[in-house]
Amino acid sequence: MTFSRSEIFVAYGDSPSEMVRTLLEKIDPLANADPALRIGIKPNLVVAKPAKSGATTSPEVVESLIGYLHSRGLHDICVMESSWVGEDTDRAFDACGYRELARRTGVKLVNLERAPAKEVQAGGVSLRVCTDVLDVDYLINVPVLKAHCQTKMTCALKNLKGCIPDSEKRRFHRLGLHEPIARLNTVLKSDLIIVDALCGDLTFEEGGNPVRMDRIIAGADPVLVDSYCARLIGLEPLAVEHIRIARELGVGDIEPTRVVELGAPTVRPSQIVTGSLAQSLLCKVHQRQACSACVGGLTHALYRVRESGNRRALDLDIHIGQGYRGVSVEGLGIGDCASKASRNVPGCPPRAEDIVKALQEL
Ligand code: SF4
Secondary structure, eight states: OOOOTTEEEEEESSOHHHHHHHHHHHHOTTTTOOTTOOEEEEEOOOSSOOGGGTSSOOHHHHHHHHHHHHHTTOOOEEEEEOOSTTSOHHHHHHHTTHHHHHHHHOOEEEEGGGSOEEEEEETTEEEEEEHHHHTOSEEEEEOBOEEETTTEEESHHHHGGGGSOHHHHHHHHHTTSHHHHHHHHHHSOOSEEEEEESSOBSSOTTOSSBBOOOEEEEESOHHHHHHHHHHHTTOOGGGSHHHHHHHHTTSOOSSOSEEEEESOOOBOGGGSBOOHHHHHHTTTOEESSOBHHHHHHHHHHHHHHHHTTOOGGGGSOEEESGGGTTOOEEEEEESGGGTTEEEEEOOSSOOHHHHHHHHHHO
């Protein structure tokens, strides 16, 4: 099928490898590509912690992506990263499972921490970008969807900050992060974006409070992908400044022309949330066979509402899960399954942004 920049594709399920394969076989972005294409994969390995911490891109996602590339005859592939300032990227490659992945698949690991960089112009502003990234023919951005204490969220746009030298990262902070991140995306174009939205962090990019959401999202426009993802974690896209600025700079659009969903949300009772903060937010919620995508959205919504100072919402009677199908209850029902509750947020799964609105109105 033709893969349009204005579309979003989402896969649900409990096997990241299968979800990525299903997505890529559906959109087939590199069908008939020149075998000489130089491909760069940029995961998020901000710290040396495994993906289950909520901080880093699952190697299972990247390995499945590499499997797709190989199946299309593409073998000139490197995985590139520079972790945050203070972290050793080689240590992150080891701890996050990428050294093993490189051995199994034959891809090259490029530590951008020590790589040369060159000055590029981004709308009249000079930025220093690693030449290894500028030199690839096709850039695949594989961020984690997670919250961030300074920028509210981090996903496709912000993930490219790992393509600049440490000194430039420090300068980005001095410049307020949002504008340089948006400008960086005018010079580094993500050709394909695969978002690991399996269990990103609830509060910060460092991990520690993972929330299972069991989704993989694909697109080609980082503004569109980030806008879609912002809503999944309870944020209004234009309230995230780097999304707003990137849109103004013409990097992309906010509203998709089509969202294609593949597979169905799944119930994973023993692994729905793994972080203690998430568990404390959900302690009063009535759950009956709830899917992780649904509970994940609710967790993000409750966190946003709590952060806004509305603690009353945490004491409301909230019902969620397939066990509420056809059951009349007093209180707020989350998702189509709980549509018989006296108030309901529709969707299967509903967006956290809509749950936030409903909670704030009650
Ligand atoms: S609405 Fe029901 S089926 Fe849909 S995600 Fe929620 S719990 Fe699962």
